[in-house]
Amino acid sequence: MTSKESSIGSSVVLSERSLKVEMPPQLLRGVYLHQCLGGWGRHWASADPAEQACDFRLSRPTQRIDNFLSHDWKTSRWLKLAALLVVFNSRAAAVATLLVSVSVGILRASSVLPDEAWTVALGHVTFFSVFFGWQRLRSFCRPRTVFLDKLCIAQHDAALKEQGILGLAAFLDIADELxxxxxxxxxxxxWCVYEISTFLRKPEKRKQVHIIPVKLALMLCVNSLSWFVMAGGYSVIANTSGREVSWARTLLGSLCMCFAAVLFPWTYYVGIGMMEDLSTLPQQLSNFRIQDAESMCCSRQHVHPETQQDVPCDRELVFATLQQWFGRAGDAPGKHLTDFNRLVRKELAPSVLKSVGRDHLPVWYTLYMAVSGSTPFLSDCISLLAKGPPGNLSSGGTVIWGIRTFISFAYVPVLAVLATRLNLCFCWHGFRMAHHSACRSRFCVAVLLSQLGIIIVATFWALFFIPSSQVEASSWIPIVPFLLLLAATATLFRNGCMPDGETSSESAAATSRKERLEPLQSGVPNNGQKRGDEEESTFEV
Known part of the structure; x- marks a missing residue:
């Protein structure tokens, strides 16, 4: 049973009190992120009541929280784990992989390490180790402190739990980011909307609300894994040497490439599902009305499911607090809710849609995840540069050879970024195909689009590597495809792949319509019939 929401566990007291912005210091608690992620995110699943006291002891009193984690308890624990790893660990993993790859290249050039292809694996091991374990490593110097309702609010003690629910704003006020x-x-x-409203009430914190779609993080993870496997397989095949082991390396490389080919359709499958979710986001933001937000108490007609006693309305509690924050003396009834709705649409919505709208990818997360699969091969590039160019090259030819050697490494990471961006475009069109065409199977559409993606990737690969193998080492011709690839990638990230009108016209019209109608809707809570099977989204009990 859930309860941040619902006050079902402490209904009488909640009806007599209001939400607070202050808490006793001993109850103002945070938990280290590595503990929050422990056991592959086990704390994000439903808890055994017998473990609630132990879970609460993981948190500790604090005067500052780095991140307040807002989430919906019905969303898969694995999706949320993927999102947290991408948000908090991907940058460290990418930087560590880069540093290790450069170091391995220098050590190979200095003959400290053998100049062999297997040393590239050190970079791959580094990425996965840091991606999954960065918060544990960071805990030895400065652990990141976060708020997770289940661990920071006592679920085993009704009185403490009630104080935690009432003082939710106090946790948000000491958080640097939401x-x-x-x-x-x-x-x-x-209650998810209440958390956002608490941050938005302070202008200096409005830019510290960061939204990450959980399925976007999963898509980036699957896409990154496919590039890791594909790059590794290609490297094994390309570095085959010696007749005794040639067949074994070729077999291993072929298996890697086949596995990558299997992962590719799943990238599109996850991406199409993500697009289905994101297709609702512009409308949710442009039509946002807190009066329409759902709560457990209203869905159950304000009757406790076990005791059959009356339960007070969470809406009244939240709306009264919003009136204190956004209302003014003499305002018409419900105007504070109208003002808050407009704040969400005008200030929060544009920044959210710009960063994670259905035709946008977070650039840095994309770079961290897509590029890291090829970063370890930088050690090969450094080793080749250290050996020097082939003989009989002029000074100008040596410079071109050096540029081409670096480009031979850089081409694949840039291609991975372009392919990831194209995946998003294809997934959007795949979502439309799955809903507006004869082929309504998401998997079939994913398989079809993945073949198109493979063809495009193979074409770009051939444009560079085939000319490179056919011309002299001092020829500048292979540089042209790389510049074209850079231009295509930058253009796609800058302009997207669908017309602005397709993403904005309906949202603008809906916003205008809502703003015309809202003054006529006085903010009276919508206590209409809600789905009885809905569970509250925040506090696990």
């Missing part, structure tokens, strides 16, 4: 693990339910849940 990290929203977004799913389609997030903006439909009353």
């Amino acid at each position: 990290t929203v693990l977004w799913s389609p339910r997030t903006l439909q849940r009353l």
